[in-house]
Amino acid sequence: MTLLSSAGPVRTPDALLGIEEQVLSDMNAAELLWCGRAATALYWAYRLAGSEGHREEELEVILPAMVCATPAMAALVAGLTPRFADCDPATGMVTLESVQAVWTARTRAVLFVHLYGQTADLDQLAHWCHEHDAILIEDNAQALGANTPNGLPAGATGAMTVYSFNPTKILECGGGALQIRDGDLALKLRELLAIERRPSIPDADRRALLSLSYRNLHHSLVALRRLSPDLDICTSFMRVRPAYESLLIRPLDDVSALAAGWHELATILERRFEKAEICCELLEDEGPWSLLAGWRTSGVCWRFSLLFDAPDRLVAFSEAVRRDGFHVSNLYWELSSFFRPEDACPRADRFARRIVNLWVDDSVSVDSVRRCCESLKIHGESAASTVASHPGS
Numbered sequence: 001m002t003l004l005s006s007a008g009p010v011r012t013p014d015a016l017l018g019i020e021e022q023v024l025s026d027m028n029a030a031e032l033l034w035c036g037r038a039a040t041a042l043y044w045a046y047r048l049a050g051s052e053g054h055r056e057e058e059l060e061v062i063l064p065a066m067v068c069a070t071p072a073m074a075a076l077v078a079g080l081t082p083r084f085a086d087c088d089p090a091t092g093m094v095t096l097e098s099v100q101a102v103w104t105a106r107t108r109a110v111l112f113v114h115l116y117g118q119t120a121d122l123d124q125l126a127h128w129c130h131e132h133d134a135i136l137i138e139d140n141a142q143a144l145g146a147n148t149p150n151g152l153p154a155g156a157t158g159a160m161t162v163y164s165f166n167p168t169k170i171l172e173c174g175g176g177a178l179q180i181r182d183g184d185l186a187l188k189l190r191e192l193l194a195i196e197r198r199p200s201i202p203d204a205d206r207r208a209l210l211s212l213s214y215r216n217l218h219h220s221l222v223a224l225r226r227l228s229p230d231l232d233i234c235t236s237f238m239r240v241r242p243a244y245e246s247l248l249i250r251p252l253d254d255v256s257a258l259a260a261g262w263h264e265l266a267t268i269l270e271r272r273f274e275k276a277e278i279c280c281e282l283l284e285d286e287g288p289w290s291l292l293a294g295w296r297t298s299g300v301c302w303r304f305s306l307l308f309d310a311p312d313r314l315v316a317f318s319e320a321v322r323r324d325g326f327h328v329s330n331l332y333w334e335l336s337s338f339f340r341p342e343d344a345c346p347r348a349d350r351f352a353r354r355i356v357n358l359w360v361d362d363s364v365s366v367d368s369v370r371r372c373c374e375s376l377k378i379h380g381e382s383a384a385s386t387v388a389s390h391p392g393s
């Protein structure tokens, strides 16, 4: 019912009212806050989660170790300390047990990310969070329109849910949103919005350069960690991290693009699903990998993902496929190495060293998806059968 524009919070404009009503009814929620990024939505979710605590206490939020760094960056801006839960080695997503393992009396929130379009039933986690006074936040950035295995929409269980509609996500028309299930929490958000001092937003050129710098930094540090698993990257990362804070808070100005984009969702998801089925058909049992299959039950494939069996050869393998002209990525890194090495997450570390993501969005044709799979098959076998050379050994 509120939109964060450059001029501050305003009532949801007419162009988004119908969509808002639909989302709130599908998700059984009380409030939507439209904003420019999921990062901004996360910031407000954390602010709400942290608003209960005593100021002297260092309050914590439990985050998945296997995702982009944005949720942790936003937590620090909102004044919460990120803690990291290790992942299920088969999916990369956190489990109730891995969340329990890092819980403390200072935990105020738990973020569950539906990763790559995979989903999970969250009843148990939601129940456990409720009993421990922690707010469960769902991150739907990679699972817009997905269902959980028990048939609920992803995003319909947590006390809050964040969305991203920015480039590389499922809808790419720009924007983000925070959904709040409960009326009291929604009221508290309005109170906070009314007294929040408005941050200064960097202009487009400055933002572009900062974003580029941030991406390069992330890639550089991940590459170093690949080479030297024991190297400390946290100290230098945490020292420069505040320089990127201004990127996280962004208003939503292009309402009409979002309203138009929304109506494309069903057909976008169908085209993605069709490409995922092709990948599955061509790659299943055809190379040194196992395929992640959660997209089939969720109905949403963000990136088609496989776990490569020879982690030492992952970079050579993906580089060979890129040289053939195809998008493949292995971008996410185990996040505690950036933010909090004490929370070591060995399963996420191993997952990050094996994951390969393939594009199934509208930037690739069905034909190029087929050819990409052929390239993977050729380079997969040869990379996995080459003995890796270990630098320094």
Ligand SMILES: *Cc1c(COP(=O)(O)O)cnc(C)c1O
Binding pocket: 036, 037, 038, 039, 040, 067, 068, 070, 071, 113, 139, 141, 142, 163, 164, 165, 166, 169, 175, 176
């Ligand atoms: C991309 C992404 C975000 C951040 O989205 P923005 O709209 O760019 O802020 C947050 N969480 C997840 C899981 C994402 O994939």
